[in-house]
Amino acid sequence: xxxxxxxxxxxxxxxxxxxxxxxxxxxxxxxxxxxxxxxxxxxxxxxxxxxxxxxxxxxxxxxxxxxxxxxxxxxxxxxxxxxxxxxxxxxxxxxxxxxxxxxxxxxxxxxxxxxxxxxxxxxxxxxxxxxxxxxxxxxxxxxxxxxxxxxxxxxxxxxxxxxxxxxxxxxxxxxxxxxxxxxxxxxxxxxxxxxxxxxxxxxxxxxxxxxxxxxxxxxxxxxxxxxxxxxxxxxxxxxxxxxxxxxxxxxxxxxxxxxxxxxxxxxxxxxxxxxxxxxxxxxxxxxxxxxxxxxxxxxxxxxxxxxxxxxxxxxxxxxxxxxxxxxxxxxxxxxxxxxxxxxxxxxxxxxxxxxxxxxxxxxxx
Numbered sequence: 001x002x003x004x005x006x007x008x009x010x011x012x013x014x015x016x017x018x019x020x021x022x023x024x025x026x027x028x029x030x031x032x033x034x035x036x037x038x039x040x041x042x043x044x045x046x047x048x049x050x051x052x053x054x055x056x057x058x059x060x061x062x063x064x065x066x067x068x069x070x071x072x073x074x075x076x077x078x079x080x081x082x083x084x085x086x087x088x089x090x091x092x093x094x095x096x097x098x099x100x101x102x103x104x105x106x107x108x109x110x111x112x113x114x115x116x117x118x119x120x121x122x123x124x125x126x127x128x129x130x131x132x133x134x135x136x137x138x139x140x141x142x143x144x145x146x147x148x149x150x151x152x153x154x155x156x157x158x159x160x161x162x163x164x165x166x167x168x169x170x171x172x173x174x175x176x177x178x179x180x181x182x183x184x185x186x187x188x189x190x191x192x193x194x195x196x197x198x199x200x201x202x203x204x205x206x207x208x209x210x211x212x213x214x215x216x217x218x219x220x221x222x223x224x225x226x227x228x229x230x231x232x233x234x235x236x237x238x239x240x241x242x243x244x245x246x247x248x249x250x251x252x253x254x255x256x257x258x259x260x261x262x263x264x265x266x267x268x269x270x271x272x273x274x275x276x277x278x279x280x281x282x283x284x285x286x287x288x289x290x291x292x293x294x295x296x297x298x299x300x301x302x303x304x305x306x307x308x309x310x311x312x313x314x315x316x317x318x319x320x321x322x323x324x325x326x327x328x329x330x331x332x333x334x335x336x337x338x339x340x341x342x343x344x345x346x347x348x349x350x351x352x353x354x355x356x357x358x359x360x361x362x363x364x365x
Contacts, residue, residue, distance in 0.1 A: 010081055083329075128359075141196060
């Protein structure tokens with residue numbers, strides 16, 4: 001039974017959505033489609049569903065009349081699509097790994113400062129990284145002295161949460177940040193403050209969690225708005241890193257954040273490249289981005305366990321040089337669907353399954 005199964009590890013919230021038929025950001029039918037191509041059976045479960053003593057799991061498998069839950073041995077190869085914030089859940093994942101289960105993308109969220117510190121050891125990457133430090137008072141003061149603009153961001157967050165931009169003006173500093181209303185809604189606010197000052201709401205948030213201070217990257221613009229790229233970098237059936245696709249994310253008019261969850265709009269890479277870099281051949285620019293992204297994946301995989309599926313946020317300078325922004329271990333793949341790049345969208349599901357099939361073949365010897 002274990003020879004043709006691949007585990008898909010969901011978080012508790014994702015599995016609830018799956019059971020209710022309302023899974024927002026994952027496509028189980030694309031997992032099923034890819035699995036059929038490689039003769040595999042995908043099994044969906046949470047880490048809480050694993051019985052470590054018996055090395056069994058209560059997993060959902062598709063039957064003739066829909067998905068059914070059944071007890072089975074833990075699959076030998078598991079693709080992790082969950083992010084765990086609680087230490088006891090991390091411990092359960094580690095227990096599977098220690099039991100010789102191959103669990104790729106074992107950790108799906110790393111501290112941003114850890115990723116930065118790994119990448120800056122590569123002399124070919126360091127010049128493409130924004131200067132970054134943990135946001136102490138002295139570090140922020142130093143950055144305000146050295147740079148005309150900077151970003152403050154939580155060390156452990158995603159989808160643009162907590163991002164703050166502050167820029168020097170003739171009268172002091174202008175800061176744009178997200179403010180939560182009494183109704184719980186988020187709205188962007190821009191204020192002018194004296195040199196060295198930050199909004200009270202930003203300072204309160206920085207007392208609750210670790211923040212980073214970062215040199216603001218000089219991002220290229222599309223119709224006057226900054227944009228960056230999401231580059232899907234995955235291992236496929238060859239077990240080698242390859243580029244699955246590239247899409248652009250353009251910030252809305254009222255802020256600087258490109259994430260779709262914060263109002264950003266998805267565009268095809270070719271459209272942004274042709275408009276913003278008319279002096280550069282699109283193939284030359286794409287090749288530059290791909291080589292840069294593959295080097296990042298290669299460097300990270302030397303230090304991070306079982307890395308196989310990444311979504312890299314890559315900026316472009318006005319001259320067309322790639323700039324590293326962030327690394328996402330749990331890539332939200334739907335951006336390719338929104339950009340009507342359906343082949344790329346399907347491939348983001350097919351490649352991890354192909355990689356899992358190669359690992360299973362390796363186990364069989």
